[in-house]
Amino acid sequence: xxxxxxxxxxxxxxxxxxxxxxxxxxxxxxxxxxxxxxxxxxxxxxxxxxxxxxxxxxxxxxxxxxxxxxxxxxxxxxxxxxxxxxxxxxxxxxxxxxxxxxxxxxx
Amino acid sequence: xxxxxxxxxxxxxxxxxxxxxxxxxxxxxxxxxxxxxxxxxxxxxxxxxxxxxxxxxxxxxxxxxxxxxxxxxxxxxxxxxxxxxxxxxxxxxxxxxxxxxxxxxxxxxxxxxxxxxxxxxxxx
Numbered sequence: 251x252x253x254x255x256x257x258x259x260x261x262x263x264x265x266x267x268x269x270x271x272x273x274x275x276x277x278x279x280x281x282x283x284x285x286x287x288x289x290x291x292x293x294x295x296x297x298x299x300x301x302x303x304x305x306x307x308x309x310x311x312x313x314x315x316x317x318x319x320x321x322x323x324x325x326x327x328x329x330x331x332x333x334x335x336x337x338x339x340x341x342x343x344x345x346x347x348x349x350x351x352x353x354x355x356x357x
Numbered sequence: 358x359x360x361x362x363x364x365x366x367x368x369x370x371x372x373x374x375x376x377x378x379x380x381x382x383x384x385x386x387x388x389x390x391x392x393x394x395x396x397x398x399x400x401x402x403x404x405x406x407x408x409x410x411x412x413x414x415x416x417x418x419x420x421x422x423x424x425x426x427x428x429x430x431x432x433x434x435x436x437x438x439x440x441x442x443x444x445x446x447x448x449x450x451x452x453x454x455x456x457x458x459x460x461x462x463x464x465x466x467x468x469x470x471x472x473x474x475x476x477x478x479x480x481x
Contacts, residue, residue, distance in 0.1 A: 251420070284467030293453055293474055294404065299466035337404055341457070341464040345419045346406040 252277050252340050256349035262357040263328050271352045273321040273338035281317045282342040288351075289334045297336075298323065328354070359383040361454050361472035369479045375441040379454030379472055386435045387412050392457040392464060393437045395428060397450040398474075405450075409457065410437055444479045451476050 253276040263269045273283070281301040286294035296305045298314035301321055311326045325332055333356055338349040365377035379393070386393065395407040408418035410428040418426045422441070430437040441448060452475050455468040 282464070286467075293455075293471035294468075295471075296467055296469050303466075305466070305469070339404070339467055341467055344417050345421075346409075346464075348404040348406065350403045 251345055252279060252343055252347050254338055254340055254347050254349035256336075256338060256352050258352060259350070260353045260355060262355050264357045265330060266327050267357075269325040269328055269332075269354055271323040271325075271336055271354070273316075273323070273349050275319045275321075275340055278318045279340040279342035282340060283314075283316070283321050284339045284341065285312075285314055285323045286337045286339065287332075287334045288337065294337060325354070359456065359470045361456065361470055363452060363454050363472045363475040365452075365475060365477070367476055367478060369444050369477065370481055371445050371479060372443055373479075375439070375444050375448065375452075375477055375479075377439045377452055377454075377475065377477070378436050379438070380434075380436045381456075382435070386430060386437065387432050389413065390459055392459060393428075393430060394455045394457055394468065395439045396453045396455055396468075397448075398453070399450045407439065407441075407452075446479050449477065449479045 255274045257272045283301045285298040288294040297308045302314045313324045315322050335351045335353045337351045360382045362380045389412050392409040394409040398404050408428045410416045410430050425442045427440040454472045456470040457464045
């Protein structure tokens with residue numbers, strides 16, 4: 251099983267600032283990685299796939315990078331609606347696995 | 358617009374079987390171009406992939422649940438279902454159904470559509 255580890259668990263950021271979230275895979279997943287945003291009481295929403303491709307309706311301030319075992323999600327200028335929990339997920343092999351999540355909170 | 362909607366009992370007793378259905382609207386489940394998937398999330402915790410089914414009937418399950426899980430597709434009703442046997446309190450979670458597009462027979466983008474989730478509580 252590919253274990254996905256996200257850091258930090260919580261990130262305190264002021265609106266307008268930049269946030270950088272990390273995701274590490276225990277073995278290579280190539281670029282078969284997705285990022286999701288989840289707000290309280292809602293289902294996760296696909297933000298990024300293929301490690302760096304924005305999904306439909308994903309704002310340009312969200313960017314993804316990396317390949318292999320190290321990945322990053324960057325939020326260039328946080329808006330109020332961006333405060334949420336973010337999950338990475340690999341779809342390279344079975345079982346599909348998610349990271350534990352990073353909560354981005356208002357500083 | 359594709360929509361997924363979970364339904365099923367919200368309260369179970371230990372040892373019972375959890376049965377949920379995901380109704381798909383706005384698109385056909387029969388295209389063969391997707392994996393239809395179940396994912397769960399205990400309160401305040403992360404996401405756990407349970408398993409997936411293709412309209413061919415092919416399935417993959419999480420090894421941690423494999424002995425208790427069955428996912429099947431009901432083409433005529435445009436829905437798919439989850440059965441989890443011998444539930445315990447550890448199975449208490451919000452259960453989501455989701456769609457994963459395929460390209461060349463493999464997942465290409467992750468899960469693009471999700472249901473709103475349904476809370477299942479296991480308690481005596």
